[in-house]
Amino acid sequence: MNSTACQTSVAGVTSQSIRLPRLHLLFLMLVGGLTARPASAQSISITDLTEDPITVTVADALNPGDNKTFMADKAAPEKVTFSISLDGEGGGFGVVVMLEPDKKTVSDILELHVTQKTRGLGIKYLDISGTFTSDGNPKGLDLSTLGLTDAIKAKVLQMGLIEDGSAQDIGSRLIDTTTGNALAIGGLKITAASEVPEPSSVLACSGLLGIWALIRRVRSS
16 A cells, blocks of 8 residues: 555656656747747848839738838939837947949948847837938949948949849948948848849930931031
8 A cells, every 4th residue: 555655656756757848848849939030921022123113112920000002202322211129139220332344333222220228128129221222323323322431332332232133132231330240130031132223224225326427417418
């Protein structure tokens, strides 16, 4: 009897000592699953293709209220602004450019302001606002309006992407204008698809000029 009771007691203790950690583990897994924030859940896609208006699509599976599509204004150069928030720490102002095939002419500029904020229970998050500027002017955009130092300007140009129409990872190229290092944007993924204008309009102008020259030559003769 005593031996049996002892075995039962030991078995009970052993059973509990096994069950409790499992329950605790399941709880942790559940909480972890609820709080996990994969980087792919928050992204920004910029599209600046020939003959189409510039659009910025914010995809935020964690904060559905942030899901929006922003359109560029009709001014020249075209500008489109957007915003998103995500958990994390950091802050700063970053710049990245897209270049034409000559690797010198700036066709697009992305400016990103990252502000550190805090919400309930002391949770820190990043409030991010950006502006994407594009211009079809052959001379390109002027970086001097951003007030960058020569060193930072050189770094921004060095890290610039050559536009080719494909969606490129522009977020990883953002340069913090204060430190010259990569701008920290948490797990946010930013891509941009931009392409140089098709030469059709240039060829059309050249053709018209050729015809006009031929007409003048005929008239003069």
